Amino acid sequence: GENVEQHPSTLSVQEGDSAVIKCTYSDSASNYFPWYKQELGKRPQLIIDIRSNVGEKKDQRIAVTLNKTAKHFSLHITETQPEDSAVYFCAAPYNQGGKLIFGQGTELSVKP
């Protein structure tokens, strides 16, 4: 079925540490994997995405990795800062890219 599983649901790290959030998807035809950051009371904002023709993409302190065989993709945040505290959502397309299905979210807390 249409399912995106996201773990963990909450994550607390010390400032400067790394954070990793993992997602699995079920549609083997999925070819695009975005990550969104949502601060309290605000809209989800696209922070990074990856297409299935690459295994990793990096943008400054954030990176995303993709394992198509295992249907896993992960968000990596290095040198975390308090302003990274937010809820992060992964998503994957279903029905040949017609819609994005979102994971349940990970609440990241970065302690100074």
Place this chain on the structure above:
Amino acid sequence: DTGVSQDPRHKITKRGQNVTFRCDPISEHNRLYWYRQTLGQGPEFLTYFQNEAQLEKSRLLSDRFSAERPKGSFSTLEIQRTEQGDSAMYLCASSSLMDGGIHFGNGTRLTVT
């Protein structure tokens, strides 16, 4: 700001009333999506359009919900005979076929009393 625009930002209504929300997508985007989000959950897909055609509607969506995009530009989402369980943030998003990423508006927060 040329982002996705939604109106109103907040709506309080009594159970049984009808409500309508409007979304103006990013101008060059031909796909438009409606999602619903409740506290502590990820956005839940409701429906999406490519230009004026409604291509998919969630099977979980009650027939009290209807959406239109008559000219392939702005869209409206109507909820008839609202129920307390309809209380949520209704998010609109748009994308172009080329880049795939969807961009959300600020949402309409609906409270049904």
